[in-house]
């Protein structure tokens with residue numbers, strides 16, 4: 577099936593209307609993004625700053641770009657002018673830096689806190705306690721040019737559905753608790769980004785309202801880096 581067909585069938589069959597679909601285009605050429613765009617897709621996710629910036633420059637300006645990969649503080653400046661959402665905030669230091677560059681660009685940048693839920697050593701993210709500590713810190717309350725829209729999490733890469741469900745259930749429960757404790761009056765705390773190609777159906781069952789799909793839309797990624805030949 578073509579990229580356009582994949583998007584259409586996802587929207588028709590498996591991704592409900594209340595769940596936002598982020599098309600993860602990392603490693604894929606700009607033509608693939610354009611094809612998805614022509615099929616009506618406007619939300620795209622990338623995990624590398626340089627690749628994201630190049631695609632932003634070459635593609636239609638009404639695309640809403642989401643950064644979904646680990647972000648180094650010294651690279652925030654490259655995406656601050658245009659990024660729609662940074663889903664991978666994993667420290668107060670990074671949040672501070674995002675705020676600084678958002679202010680320089682006269683804007684407020686939407687962010688998700690990335691929460692560590694997987695049973696793996698390699699994933700970035702804040703622990704539940706660390707996320708609470710961040711939101712309680714005075715430093716956080718002083719940041720006026722960022723807006724925390726919700727949480728993002730990546731489940732363990734496993735075939736064990738029970739484990740994946742439990743991880744997403746925990747994140748949903750934590751999300752509800754955070755909403756009650758810290759964002760009760762803020763309707764903008766509304767986004768729970770969980771689910772990738774392998775597990776998005778389970779994630780939606782557990783209450784996700786944003787899924788990040790790469791290979792389901794664009795096909796398998798080749799391992800090589802997008803710029804090498």
Ligand SMILES: *Cc1c(COP(=O)(O)O)cnc(C)c1O
Pocket residue numbers: 600602623644645730771772773774788789790791792
């Ligand atoms: C690559 C990536 C995805 C998409 O992965 P697929 O398995 O291709 O759907 C989703 N979220 C994050 C954080 C990613 O890095």
